[in-house]
Amino acid sequence: MLKNSTSGYGLVAIALHWLMALAIFGMFGLGLYMVTLNFYHPWYHDALETHKSIGILVGLALVARVIWRISNPTPAGLSAKPLENTAAHLAHMLLYALIAALLVSGYLISTADGRSIDVFGWFQVPSLLQVENLEDSAGEVHEFLAWTLIVLVVAHAAAAVKHHVISKDNTLRRMLRPGL
Template sequence: MQKYSLPLRLLHWLTALLVFGLFGVGLWMRNLGYYDPLYQVLPYWHKSVGFLLCALVVVRLLTRAVGRSPGPLASHRPWERGLAHAMHLLLYGLLFGLFASGYLIATADNRPASFFGWFDIPVLITPFPDQEDIAGLLHEYFAWSLIGLVALHAAAALKHHWRDKDDTLKRML
């Protein structure tokens, strides 16, 4: 069995952990009142970890581009290969949609966004009317869509492991 490289496996699972963590924190933040002590703290961490996730996804794509990944298993049917490819494109597309919309939310007040207080991420786009609201709505749609596709992705991996009894899941563990 040919496994994915250790860097790709670590980046895969770290991405998954951060996606679920950010999603949970995002849901929690929506219900915070102005006087809640976490009202300022959670958005700060959510933005910084979101920027970190963006960097990790870029590193993951570069690692994948320069390294060799195992090809599909011989037992995978053509439609499964096509669906898996489309699923990965959608997952990455939604991630980058989340990054872009999150950036637009963070810079809607025309001030740079802080990355853990280490440095600022500059405002690159002149804010437009209702930017925070529009980007916020897109961010929410992208987040729910991503979680739905991640659930399908996990279900497909489990289907391969339990029903098809192939090495699809084992190659990423």
């Protein structure tokens, strides 16, 4: 089952979910590693270019995910508690918003000097504006958003585990198996 139904997620939604989850944790880890490197470290520039390139790809995946979500039915919430279903919906919207804001702040850091972003040599994302000292303030915002996103993602994962272990419902299983 590729598409979502009112009862479960399809393979495309599940694949996009896990692809982005892996990318976000990987990008967070790479970001933590990058800030420990000095300018003369052999991997300093490569780590930065890799981080930027993956960030652009995550942005494309986010656009695909939002389009897919809009164009497919959203499976009904599993909880009998309407407040819990509403909280889950709001948490998902906040995750999307945080990812988008993180991508924008990363773009601003990378292009504030007028240079474009080279994405693995495949294509370039141009700089749309050049603002002096923008990269410093955008960097602070980027770091704050990254930590906020990771905290929310951990809470999201904990909620899924809670549903699986305590509530014993299919919340976690339906993100692992299409149509469930």
